[in-house]
Amino acid sequence: MTVSTSARPRADVAAGHRLGLGQGTALLTGAVLGPGILALPHAAASAAGPAALAAWALLLALSVPVAFTFAALGARFPDGGGVAAFAARAFGPRTSAAVGWLFLAVVPVGTLAGAMIGGGYVANAAGWGRPGAAVMTAALLAAAFTANHGGLRMSGRVQLVLVAGLAVLLAVAVLASAPHADAAHFTPFAPYGIGGVVHAVGVLFFAFAGWEAASHLSADFADPRRLLPRATGLALALVGTLYLALAAAVTGVLGERAETSAVPLALLMETGLGDLARAATAVAAMVLSFVAMNTYIAGGSRLGAALGRDGALPAWFGRGGPVPHRGLLLLEALAVPLAVAVVATGFGLDPLLRATAACLASVTVVGMASATRLLTGRARAAARLTTALTAAAALSCGPYLVIPAAVAAVAALRGRLTSSKVEDLR
Template sequence: MTPVERLLRTKPTERIVAEGGHGEGGDLRRTMSLWQLTLFSVGATLGTGIFVILGQAVPKAGPAVVLAFVLAAFTALLSALSYAELAGTIPVSGSSYSYAYATLGELVAWVCGWCLMLEYAVSVAAVAVGWGEYLNAFLSSLAGVVLPDAITRSPGQDGGVVNVTAIVIVLLATWLLLRGASESATANAFFVLIKIAVLLFFCVVAFTAFRSGNLAPFAPMGVAGITAAASQVFFSYIGFDAASTAGEEARNPKRDLPLAIVLSLAIVTAVYVLVALAAVGAMPWTDFDPEGTEASLSYVADLAMGATWPGLIVSFGAVVAIASVVLTVIYGQTRILFAMSRDGLIPRVFQRVSPRRQVPVANTLIVAAFISVLAGLVPLGQLAEATSIGTLFAFAIVNVGVLVLRYRSPELPRSFRTPFFPATPVLGAIMCVVVMAGLAGVTWLAFALWMLVGLVCYFLYGYGHSRLNAEVR
């Protein structure tokens, strides 16, 4: 085969599925139920975004921010349906990396996997960095305690030395992950139920101050304002694909993975729309300040009740929300690396499974160490924002992958089929490109640099160690 043919060679779907669950030294354990898989995706999606995003989105759309969340959900749904089909057809840990390998070839799969590293590792480090700020806000409201800047901020920030709080939450998540997939899923379910309860509590409080007059005019900025707000809140939906990284630890992956992906998006959308409606109904949209903290859910809750204790409960929900995101996203990162290692594209250490714990221990520790360094010592800046492009690129690849696999292998058994094919995946890919095009130039530059580093890594290591390429030499 020519070098170009090797780069574009796909891995047979049957082989990807057959290798599922098997690592070096042991196998992963199938323990996750549909309920746990659904809450895994909800845990990765329902993060701090909803606690702060309203303050930035409401001034763009006014009360019609509710429609902006619905529009963003529709955009996410297009890709979610494609994920559901491929997750049911190729139920393995690699998520969109494995789907790309089966449909578009090794080089595209590597680029997709590299994008997922950006989405998972860098974004979770950025989220962990913010945990100290939310913890400070909660402790300050609860007991007047404020942690020093030296341990809650990264070097380069005012007073920052080492962001110890970010490292602590990463280490706590790592400890849970090392105990086993089932234990991690149980802990995540507990976290998710708490933050959903907190958000429902906010809705109850805010609806006590609901004024229909606050919803008029409903769309002061028109359709343009709604679409601008939808582009912003779209990133609050990123994470619904987390269940697809658990394909080799699900009890009934062909049935449960598609259901978990779609159900998690439905749950998150319902919560977002309810919270948005409660917030804009309780406080005039003109009072939402995108530059300040006045528009946080805590502030709206306090305003609605005329007391400070509701905001304290909401702040606690934000602290729990970050913990859940850190746990689920680190899990997803380790399983994607597990699949890439099994294909030979990264070192074998990432596919080693502990026979006793039935989890990739070395993989988890390496990822935790890397994220801890990022979160504790590195100001992430534009690189963290570039995770948005990385995620959207992976979404686009999955939409294209559905098209390719349907036409190339129509005989494959599929437990879920994307409705309105081929319109749904085509529109899904187009919407991903449209949202990507609206991102800032400096974000594109950070993404381009990340891709350049990824291609260098592939040609220095992955191309020469690929198991698929080794078979044709």
């Protein structure tokens, strides 16, 4: 296996669409502000009660150094391989292959989870039941893959419009429901103690993952060194404001209903928007699902091309033009049978969310550890602290960490077998 030591993907995208500040911010925002916000407020409230607000705030605070560390890496080493490319420079090809395979494997799982959340919300709002949810899940997957086959010019512009509309819709829902908030709903603040907050952190990690996905788009920015940090800052401000506002509104307005209802956002909109709630909830669900899926698929397809270029996948995947159609085909080949199996068996959503969170947490830890070797000065010191914090947060994923460990083991075994064949040929 060879490792790229230059930003060759920059040449690949030169003839294609290049991201400016607006579209870049929208794609980064979509990587983090996804469909998890539809289901996770309930899961976090069930784990920690009103103290779930502390878990939201803690993870948001952790997101700041994580996001800017990824921005610093992407600005300095713009590459479609994302964390895998950073790991190759910092730790060598085997670590790069392991983390690349890990992210590539989890993209179909995470995008399916997002499509299921959005499809479930739409079907619930329309009264379509389980068959309708399955149809909407398939439709969201098809839309996200189609947009990416059209390239970043199409998917980036669609993302910009959708994120702007989504921010307005969520802000209206929060403001309209605010008069119904009750201070009594915040007491007792921590009915399940510190353990409940720790559990909520593990549940909510899915909601704050995404910066590692956006790192695969660094080479697509027109000027990564200048635009990527700016887009990251704008995305952080937007995501942080919406997350904390929604979390506070769900607790203050719904009280104990936030712990018992699986659709707290729908209840919040019903309280604030009345008869418009069903339509608003369906729209929010579809947009939240699409924007996250769009970014993850874009990142995963570029990673597939980079892994083909660097030898961690067959070289066929590394060939092609500005749009990584072959990487997209690989993701589709993984996502379609997984979706069929999950929908047909009625497999629960929670395991998909937790498996995704564990894998993305592991990728984030490797990315932060890579920064401790690749960055200098204060950025390196911040990366060391962030590595320790993200590793501690990853432990909250518990037994689901077996999944990234298993994927890494398979990647390592493939690397050894490939090395052995090369030696035999010599």
